[in-house]
Amino acid sequence: MNDLYYMKLAIEEAKKAFSEDEVPIGAxxxxxxxxxxxxxNMTETLNDVTAHAEILAITAAENFIGGKYLRxxxxxxxxxxxxxxxxxxxxxQLSKLVYAAKDLKKGYTAVCGNILHSKIEIVTGILQLESxxxxxxxxxxxxxxxx
Amino acid sequence: MNDLYYMKLAIEEAKKAFSEDEVPIGAxxxxxxxxxxxxxNMTETLNDVTAHAEILAITAAENFIGGKYLRxxxxxxxxxxxxxxxxxxxxxQLSKLVYAAKDLKKGYTAVCGNILHSKIEIVTGILQLESxxxxxxxxxxxxxxxx
Numbered sequence: 001m002n003d004l005y006y007m008k009l010a011i012e013e014a015k016k017a018f019s020e021d022e023v024p025i026g027a028x029x030x031x032x033x034x035x036x037x038x039x040x041n042m043t044e045t046l047n048d049v050t051a052h053a054e055i056l057a058i059t060a061a062e063n064f065i066g067g068k069y070l071r072x073x074x075x076x077x078x079x080x081x082x083x084x085x086x087x088x089x090x091x092x093q094l095s096k097l098v099y100a101a102k103d104l105k106k107g108y109t110a111v112c113g114n115i116l117h118s119k120i121e122i123v124t125g126i127l128q129l130e131s132x133x134x135x136x137x138x139x140x141x142x143x144x145x146x147x
Numbered sequence: 148m149n150d151l152y153y154m155k156l157a158i159e160e161a162k163k164a165f166s167e168d169e170v171p172i173g174a175x176x177x178x179x180x181x182x183x184x185x186x187x188n189m190t191e192t193l194n195d196v197t198a199h200a201e202i203l204a205i206t207a208a209e210n211f212i213g214g215k216y217l218r219x220x221x222x223x224x225x226x227x228x229x230x231x232x233x234x235x236x237x238x239x240q241l242s243k244l245v246y247a248a249k250d251l252k253k254g255y256t257a258v259c260g261n262i263l264h265s266k267i268e269i270v271t272g273i274l275q276l277e278s279x280x281x282x283x284x285x286x287x288x289x290x291x292x293x294x
Contacts, residue, residue, distance in 0.1 A: 047209050050205055058196065063195070068194045084237075085234070087229055087231025111262055
């Protein structure tokens with residue numbers, strides 16, 4: 001199992017969001033080669049701005065573990081986290097973050113620079129094109145529902 | 148009804164957290180002079196790093212309103228929000244934020260500068276000493292349970 005395998009699962013989650021008319025972003029949390037949480041953006045369905053894929057995945061993973069720290073866990077997410085989600089990632093002490101596409105407008109690096117804790121390993125760019133295509137397709141359909 | 152009145156309610160929420168052995172932080176959301184959400188930090192109880200008072204209050208207020216934006220709403224919180232919570236406040240489009248004490252270590256202004264949207268009104272310092280005393284008392288008891 002490698003980063004590409006798990007990012008494919010995150011993209012699958014993003015596609016579920018797409019099919020529910022949500023901005024297509026998905027996240028997976030892995031502990032010791034086991035998927036312990038999977039989630040997709042549900043802000044519209046839940047009428048809740050905090051219901052980003054990453055927040056839902058962290059809550060689910062901590063619930064699964066029965067503890068509030070995710071040391072030795074990796075998050076795979078299809079888009080660079082926003083400030084809110086990167087704050088949650090920092091609190092959770094996740095040891096590794098892998099994201100596919102950069103978010104040049106709302107991503108935490110654009111808004112704040114590196115606000116994650118210094119020990120976290122960060123990998124970017126895996127399945128970037130697939131993630132970007134999904135998001136572009138989503139907003140193209142929003143602008144023109146006939147597509 | 149004024150800022151002092153609502154901040155007292157936020158401090159009451161913080162005291163509930165204290166009594167549940169949670170870091171004592173409370174939050175209230177007010178819409179047109181009506182309290183539409185109240186919450187306190189529940190990270191230990193829920194084993195969830197995302198269960199800060201502000202996040203829980205935003206989710207509750209949006210659930211109450213049935214929409215994901217909190218325009219024309221004010222949040223009163225007993226401690227300066229962290230990066231995660233200020234990100235959520237920005238997404239929610241709250242029109243006003245009032246916080247009692249500054250968080251010099253984890254507060255969003257210390258970590259990131261101003262990451263809230265430019266239109267939000269920010270008021271600080273109301274019941275600052277009461278909030279600080281509550282937090283100091285909490286950590287003193289943590290260090291020395293005999294107090």
